[in-house]
Amino acid sequence: MSIFLDENSKVVYQGLTGSQGRYYGLLNREYGTNVVAGTNPKKAGTDVEGIPVYATVGDAVEATGANVSCIFIPAAGVKSAVMEAAEGGVELIVAITEGVPAHDEAWFFNKLQRDYPNVRLLGPNCPGLISPGKANVGITAGHIAKAGGPVGIVSRSGTLTYQALYELQQKDIGVTTCVGIGGDPVPGTSFIDCLAAFEADPDTKAIMMIGEIGGSAEEEAAAFIKDHVTKPVSSYVAGVTAPPGKKMGHAGAIVSGGKGTADAKMEALRDAGVKVGLNPTEAGELMAEIVAGL
Amino acid sequence: MDLFEYQGKQFFAQYGMPVSPGEAVQTVDDAVAAAERLGTPVMVKAQVHTGGRGKAGGVKFAASIDDVREHATNILGLDINGHIVENLWIEVASDIAEEYYASFTLDRAAKKHLGMLSAEGGVEIETVAAETPDLISKIWVDPVDGLTEEVCREWVAGANLNPDAVEGTVDILMKLYTAYSDGDADLCEINPLILTPEGKVHVLDAKVTLDGNADFRHDLDEYDATQKRDEREAAAHAKGLQYVGLDGTVGVIANGAGLAMSTLDVINQVGGSPANFLDIGGGANADVMSGALEVINDDPNVKSIFINIFGGITRGEEVANGILEAMKRVTIDSPIVIRLDGTNAEEGRAILAPELNDMLRMETTMLDAARVASDLAK
Numbered sequence: 001m002s003i004f005l006d007e008n009s010k011v012v013y014q015g016l017t018g019s020q021g022r023y024y025g026l027l028n029r030e031y032g033t034n035v036v037a038g039t040n041p042k043k044a045g046t047d048v049e050g051i052p053v054y055a056t057v058g059d060a061v062e063a064t065g066a067n068v069s070c071i072f073i074p075a076a077g078v079k080s081a082v083m084e085a086a087e088g089g090v091e092l093i094v095a096i097t098e099g100v101p102a103h104d105e106a107w108f109f110n111k112l113q114r115d116y117p118n119v120r121l122l123g124p125n126c127p128g129l130i131s132p133g134k135a136n137v138g139i140t141a142g143h144i145a146k147a148g149g150p151v152g153i154v155s156r157s158g159t160l161t162y163q164a165l166y167e168l169q170q171k172d173i174g175v176t177t178c179v180g181i182g183g184d185p186v187p188g189t190s191f192i193d194c195l196a197a198f199e200a201d202p203d204t205k206a207i208m209m210i211g212e213i214g215g216s217a218e219e220e221a222a223a224f225i226k227d228h229v230t231k232p233v234s235s236y237v238a239g240v241t242a243p244p245g246k247k248m249g250h251a252g253a254i255v256s257g258g259k260g261t262a263d264a265k266m267e268a269l270r271d272a273g274v275k276v277g278l279n280p281t282e283a284g285e286l287m288a289e290i291v292a293g294l
Numbered sequence: 295m296d297l298f299e300y301q302g303k304q305f306f307a308q309y310g311m312p313v314s315p316g317e318a319v320q321t322v323d324d325a326v327a328a329a330e331r332l333g334t335p336v337m338v339k340a341q342v343h344t345g346g347r348g349k350a351g352g353v354k355f356a357a358s359i360d361d362v363r364e365h366a367t368n369i370l371g372l373d374i375n376g377h378i379v380e381n382l383w384i385e386v387a388s389d390i391a392e393e394y395y396a397s398f399t400l401d402r403a404a405k406k407h408l409g410m411l412s413a414e415g416g417v418e419i420e421t422v423a424a425e426t427p428d429l430i431s432k433i434w435v436d437p438v439d440g441l442t443e444e445v446c447r448e449w450v451a452g453a454n455l456n457p458d459a460v461e462g463t464v465d466i467l468m469k470l471y472t473a474y475s476d477g478d479a480d481l482c483e484i485n486p487l488i489l490t491p492e493g494k495v496h497v498l499d500a501k502v503t504l505d506g507n508a509d510f511r512h513d514l515d516e517y518d519a520t521q522k523r524d525e526r527e528a529a530a531h532a533k534g535l536q537y538v539g540l541d542g543t544v545g546v547i548a549n550g551a552g553l554a555m556s557t558l559d560v561i562n563q564v565g566g567s568p569a570n571f572l573d574i575g576g577g578a579n580a581d582v583m584s585g586a587l588e589v590i591n592d593d594p595n596v597k598s599i600f601i602n603i604f605g606g607i608t609r610g611e612e613v614a615n616g617i618l619e620a621m622k623r624v625t626i627d628s629p630i631v632i633r634l635d636g637t638n639a640e641e642g643r644a645i646l647a648p649e650l651n652d653m654l655r656m657e658t659t660m661l662d663a664a665r666v667a668s669d670l671a672k
Binding site for chain 2: 027075076099100101102103104106107109110111114139140141143144155156157158159160161162163166183185186210212213215216217220236238239240241242243246247248249250253262278279280281
């Protein structure tokens, strides 16, 4: 099995007619994802390489039964795009767009929780998710992931996610689902959401978690692992040497007021029994040891 | 994006909050002229993007014009936590009966806006939080609901302020929330918020950080112009690169923020010291790569360059060709070590192989590449 996304997922791309949406939408289809629709209010009735375009997500859901939406809309439009997707009736919204204002993220996170509690949002500013061999939604390079499990991956960083997938593939270790939750201050899906889903997924036997500096998501994840996760976890936290007060690329990756350091996060994870590597390669090797012992 | 105090006060004033009249100046003569217009006594306040100004001698009371001249002379050019003072804010002095603290910021864990109010103002809130947490009255505001006056009153009641300050504080906090919310601020802090002997509540300091991602809703050019970036950061910013200057000797170019951070970690682990963080984003075409190489090459501390690329969607051969093309455009002074992995890495390495020499090396793993680059920098 996999979490959040599988071969039955039907995906609509908001922004399919834009350059990014088109590029990744078609790439995702090529991977095998069931890409059923795109949206653009001005281009309803047209198609992109055979993928029908509808005016709204609601129209697309009605016509195609889409249950996942993937957003490639510029940052200014993401707030309304997320709400359109939720109102349209999808179960999972994957927002790839980076540069969304934190106030917008906080607003739609709370709005969804209140009015659409069953809708899952992933992102914004995330690479998306892939259940290798089944479906790929977002910008992950599908061929670097080996299908089948037993490892589930959750990560705050895009390229490190790829690095993790690749290291496991090189060691011939498969992945059930790899979820990139993104590096923004208010991610729609948290480490804990993914850890809980992996814990419940019978095919996932071990979990790899990649964090980075800033905020307290890794510490919260560590507390959750201690109390609720029985499966072995390996981890890496990027930014051990990041200077305080500087944003390291991601809006959320900043050490401020002595909080959010990689050391504190690694300490919390070790306390929770997690095998912590000092670089992505080491975390991959630790996972290989875990898998060998399963 | 951090605002200077005076910019923060002007920002607050747009939302109707009471701030003192003042003028921003850059020279001693202008400080004196401003004080003459405003009338003494005034405060002479260093404008820097860091805390601890008072302790560093960057905030002085001036009873007379002579005092203004003396303080302005001393404060301009002062080094406060590595920030050199270039701007002063000359402000009409206020009489203070009591000092409070008020702020709004995003609580990332709670995913709500966090308001903090304390009768213990004028000191760092971290100190209050550590020593006397009971003195901070907190409120979590759901962004969908916003802050209602009723809720605000309860919150203020919880802070045990002087009863004379309650009405004025409620008024200011309602406006502060509007400024925070409508202005897309990461932080709006008033420390101190004062009660005057006449019973007026007044904003005496302003610390405002705005979210650069919301620039499509706001005109941030004025604030952007006063951001202090080191020269390297400014040059990289102009090229649209994500760059943070550090003080080591190994120049770093990586694709993706996480991989770039990880590259710094690995260099440190093998005993090297990174000169910078530089994320060139997903692709690695010749334009982006040559821009990145120019920025790194201009840093006199750089003794070697580590290019760490993981090909995802971007294929290895595209990356390799991009690097070679960029190297034709930019004359590089330091040896380069490349680590290319991921999609079509073999093809990419094959393209690079005939070009390798002492100045362009290649390693297959991140760790080995970091070792070689660090050794070359020694």
